[in-house]
Amino acid sequence: MEVFSFIEGFYNPLRRHSRLGNLSPAAYEQQITTQIEVSG
16 A cells, blocks of 8 residues: 555656646546547
8 A cells, every 4th residue: 555655646647747748647648549549
């Protein structure tokens, strides 16, 4: 349980990242998933 708490405290899925086009990891993943579904 301590490992889970550490990861959840360290990893912020809402923080924007310049490497991801200033999207949050969650938004980037959603965008990529949508692109894959559309392209086939």
